[in-house]
Amino acid sequence: xxxxxxxxxxxLLAAGGGRRLGGRPKALLEHRGRPLVEHxxxxxxxxxxxxxxxxxxxxxxxxxxxxxxxxxxxxxxxEWADGMGSSLRSGLDSLTGTKARAALVSLVDQPGxxxxxxxxxxxxxxxxxxxxxxxxxxxxxxxxLLGAAHWAGISATATGDRGAxxxxxxxxxxxxxxxxxxxAEPYDIDTTADLTHLE
Numbered sequence: 414x415x416x417x418x419x420x421x422x423x424x425l426l427a428a429g430g431g432r433r434l435g436g437r438p439k440a441l442l443e444h445r446g447r448p449l450v451e452h453x454x455x456x457x458x459x460x461x462x463x464x465x466x467x468x469x470x471x472x473x474x475x476x477x478x479x480x481x482x483x484x485x486x487x488x489x490x491x492e493w494a495d496g497m498g499s500s501l502r503s504g505l506d507s508l509t510g511t512k513a514r515a516a517l518v519s520l521v522d523q524p525g526x527x528x529x530x531x532x533x534x535x536x537x538x539x540x541x542x543x544x545x546x547x548x549x550x551x552x553x554x555x556x557x558l559l560g561a562a563h564w565a566g567i568s569a570t571a572t573g574d575r576g577a578x579x580x581x582x583x584x585x586x587x588x589x590x591x592x593x594x595x596x597a598e599p600y601d602i603d604t605t606a607d608l609t610h611l612e
Contacts, residue, residue: 422513423537425453425460425577427521428470428493428500432605437553439522442481444611448480449602453521460531460598462517466507468500469493479503498571505564514541516564518577519556525598525610526555532594534558537589547587547597548580553590554599557581575604 420512427440427450434442440450450467454514457465469476470493477487490503501518508516515538519531529573530547537545543560546553555576557577563584581588593599600610 417487418597419463419512420514421462421517421535422508422511422515423457423460424501424504424508424516424518425450425455425465425467425521426497426504426518427453427458427476428468428473428490429497430471430494434602435605436610438476440448440469440476441472442522442608442611444524445476448476449524449611450476450480450521452524453519454482454487454491456526456528456531457517458463459507459528459554460517461535464511464513466504466516466545468477470500470503470505471485471534480611496572497576498573501571501576505559505568506563509564515543515558515560517556517558519561520584520601523599525600527597529595530593530597533591534591537591543589544581544584544587545591546598548590548595548596549588549592549597549599551586551592554593 429439431437488507492499541561545558
């Protein structure tokens with residue numbers, strides 16, 4: 414196990430209620446015969462994250478029941494309806510006090526981003542001051558790697574659906590962009606039309 418794998422925890426945000434999908438929780442959408450949340454956890458593990466925290470929200474009890482999440486740490490965000498910011502805060506809080514020195518944050522509704530892209534971003538980790546992000550033709554996207562030195566600042570600005578966006582914008586000049594367009598497609602599963610991306 415490399416040092417990166419021990420020091421960087423995977424943080425999967427999987428709390429969304431799928432409002433534009435008629436209220437179908439994104440974690441439970443089916444992809445290749447399994448819930449999307451399982452697929453997303455496998456991607457983080459295949460990329461080299463040995464510790465994976467999964468933030469649940471919408472239908473959390475059903476997700477726990479239906480998805481095989483084995484040795485993941487499951488974090489419930491009671492305020493999931495407030496948007497991604499609250500899930501990111503819950504996830505970072507759950508990592509405080511662990512040995513993790515960075516969080517590799519991915520979103521449950523981006524099945525076009527596989528282990529190849531995630532491991533590239535993981536490789537950008539240097540220490541707890543690291544900030545890195547996948548980029549698609551130069552445009553910043555997910556996953557993002559957030560060193561522990563930034564967690565308090567990110568939590569303070571993560572509101573609504575913004576997640577770490579405000580903080581990253583402020584620290585743009587310190588972010589390592591990792592180009593991933595050749596190995597991944599960063600589409601989101603947000604609307605019924607997007608369901609065609611699922612297999």
